[in-house]
Amino acid sequence: MAQKPDVTPTDADLDALDVTDAEAAEINAIAHPLVADPAPDANDDLVQIRSTADGVVFVTINRPQKKNAFDAATIAALREAFETLHGADHVRLVFLRGAGGTFCAGADLEWMRDAVDWSESDNRDDAMGLAKMLKALHDVPALTVALVEGAAMGGGAGLVAACDMAVAVKGAKFAFSEVRLGLIPATIAPYVVEAVGPRAARRLFATAELFDADAARDFGLIDRVLPSADALDDLIAELSTAMRAVAPGAVGDAKRLVHHVAGHKLDSGLMDDTARRIARARVSDEGQEGVRAFLDKRKPRWAE
Template identity: 80%
Template sequence: MTRPTEADLNALDVTPGEAAEINAIAHPLLADPAPDANDELVQIRSTTDGVVFVTINRPDKRNAFDAPTIAALYEAFETLQGADHVRVVFIRGAGGTFSAGADLGWMRDAAGWSEGDNRTDAMGLAKMLKALHDVPALTVALVEGAAMGGGAGIVAACDMAVAVKGTHFAFSEVKLGLIPATIAPYVVEAVGARTARALFMTADGFDAAAAKEFGLVSHVLGSADEIDGFVTAFADSMKACAPGAVGEAKRLVNDVAGRPIDHGLMEDTARRIAHARVSDEGQEGVRAYLEKRKPRWAE
């Protein structure tokens, strides 16, 4: 496998109307070398009421990632940033494993690249994670089997995550003499700096219950059989929320996190709520509440 180029990162053109399920990433040295990239690496399926499913479709490789797979995910998440009708995006790995880690062949090749080549390659993963983080719709990871290394990083980059009881997690990079660098901003945001230090520096594995305690996942399901029911109920609940307001609420959190509560922030938040009040959604939502009816987006 040759070093991925910028063209690799823009190789796949995936739209929300195309097929699918959800997403992943794996742990180094657990997966066999990958086959050549194809247009089924990442699949997307969308419903008429704005629910999107994104899936890494490499079940025979336990959804291990390589440059073409990362490129496909990047294109999918970039596309979803411009899809105004989307309410919620569910992300999952095909075949019962969220992701077992980086593809072995990709890891072997990277070991022979220069530092500059490795930096270019790593930026592909960094851009993909940022594109996921910036999707305006609510993103939900559906995690089962295992989410190792970068796979757990994708879980952290989502707005929330649901894990099946018995799912295995680990950030094992230091056991290979590596560090979980590109995923670190999202993991630290999800679990906090102290917990991230412990997880990164010990490389200890942990289960779904511990992931919930750490803040990496929001809910733990008893078995994989409960996933479909959760998806249906959760998607139905999101119909009550105005799609545009959901995106603005997400941007609000991203923009105010870590900022000092000073006059500038007060003005910024006042400007945002004033704009929301006079927006089409704001006007419709308040009128619907006063008239004791459902707003248009909930019908």
């Protein structure tokens, strides 16, 4: 194999982020998986799913020794987890995170080494696995929230963009470093462009620059920056409480409404479609219960 290209952040990159030498070493270790040889997985439980009685689900990428980098098996496990959540009526809120203090470092080194010798057809089939996993996450009916610690690089940042909401702990780092390897962030592009807009996406994809949580918030990739990992528990409690007050079925319908109307011309066809959707909601079980509960000055069944 050819000598590994230098894809680590430059001194100027690190100075701009105002990081210490120790932090710089950690960033260099996860700026792209090509710079660090992965350790073996501790176990075969690549993705962990934990749920609470009130419908809050935690999906955790469980490859901390490899900084939760993707390989085909991990992608397949994530897709299975997300597709399972499509049919789980009791689920109100889904948190996505990485084990061991890193969200996701992108592509696994061994997986990338294997792909070097694949045909274009083989690579297309492999890439479709990632594309389908991201679509499965995007289409989860419940509110999905990425909890970013450490770093989200390449495909990891794509996971962040595919969620409905994202928060990051201060000090988290992000990059779309594919062009440094002569590649492009193709499968994650629809979600990143939706999150940050075309102009910012062109900049971030073309420069492969390393940016911090505050910049990620400015770009629109994340919604909130938390002062430390200790604040995650309060954020989880806050959102869990908020989601108990809303109808689970209506949340899924509202998300599908956004996906449908985004980018559509405001014409008679769209007006007719939205009128049909609200009419259907008004006669649904949740719609009837919600309005009657409001008029009766009581909590609806899902909030009890």
